[in-house]
Ligand code: ADP
């Protein structure tokens with residue numbers, strides 16, 4: 490009996506805030522542009538924010554987010570002052586980030602941003618910015634304000650939760666009007682920016698929730714791990730092997746539904762490795778890479794060949810080792826220790842090796858483009874050239890109410906995984922041995938060994 494589990498990311502890290510409200514944006518924000526839309530200087534919108542407000546925020550530089558930024562307020566439960574400082578840090582970043590996105594959307598050709606799906610995303614950004622503007626001149630210094638602000642953040646995260654399928658659908662509908670290179674450039678910038686924006690908001694929400702003295706057990710963030718290695722959404726002792734196993738189970742279940750076979754995998758190398766990273770990011774990447782490896786394995790008739798996943802811990806550099814020996818126990822009040830970690834690696838490399846036949850030279854140059862896929866639901870035979878899987882994949886995604894329940898077809902797996910990997914200084918490289926299989930190298934930098 491097969492059960493359709495939600496993707497791992499839906500099962501881990503779900504935020505349930507006591508005050509969290511389900512807001513229906515559909516009636517307000519999903520409007521089609523009016524027939525007179527072509528007369529407007531901006532895309533149709535239902536939220537009004539002065540143009541110069543957006544322009545002034547968008548002219549400010551973006552802060553390049555690091556994992557260290559996210560743990561700098563300390564380990565939960567946070568003191569009230571540390572919680573305020575996290576809220577104010579969040580507030581100093583988000584309006585600027587949202588304004589940059591609004592400007593980028595406005596710079597798209599008008600016919601594209603008038604598409605109902607793209608204009609929905611545009612309106613979501615305007616709406617989210619409007620909910621943060623009342624805090625612009627404020628410093629959050631009371632619990633009441635901090636609670637209200639966290640509730641605004643929870644709404645913001647919820648509002649933007651379906652951005653990817655919505656944008657994907659919008660750009661598919663507009664593909665006649667916009668050059669694919671421009672689409673990839675826009676999506677790459679937009680989705681990378683979105684990774685950071687979500688993380689900033691989710692980090693404060695998670696710190697807030699895990700700092701509540703009498704929290705409802707159901708509302709705790711990462712309840713199974715609440716006393717352990719988490720600092721907000723970062724797991725300081727994340728074990729890639731356990732994420733690989735949970736994602737492997739999930740993806741092989743989708744394979745069983747689609748193809749009637751469950752591919753297997755073997756983990757070797759250093760499965761006990763831990764490092765400090767964002768579990769939901771690793772889950773996203775591993776799920777997508779395993780979908781590709783399993784699909785290729787099954788479609789090439791090699792389901793009996795396990796996918797081999799090798800985990801290698803990055804050795805600690807002699808300089809870091811030296812510093813940690815010198816500074817290991819010299820934390821001060823100003824510089825509290827983020828340790829104890831269980832000696833995590835500064836980074837890991839994960840190699841996913843399949844026997845799925847590799848990638849043909851004609852397909853290879855396209856694999857990093859958003860929307861490029863060789864998957865087609867009607868024709869599952871390999872080597873048939875680019876398929877028409879995108880619409881099927883989108884339908885599967887909206888049907889499941891989440892992301893990623895289809896084995897392939899959206900053509901976002903590789904480019905978006907690379908965006909996640911590169912966000913904190915890692916990367917993805919694909920080596921195809923055409924006629925045999927693929928090696929995919931996923932390199933991730935963790936938080937490493939923090940100072941102090
Ligand atoms: P999708 O899986 O939705 O098609 P991806 O971005 O994940 O989109 O992959 C793009 C294309 O790259 C796939 O359609 C497939 O042709 C090719 N590809 C990716 N990984 C592999 C692999 N391990 N073996 C063979 N082909 C692959």
Ligand code: MG
Nearest residue numbers: 780781897902
């Ligand atoms: Mg894929």
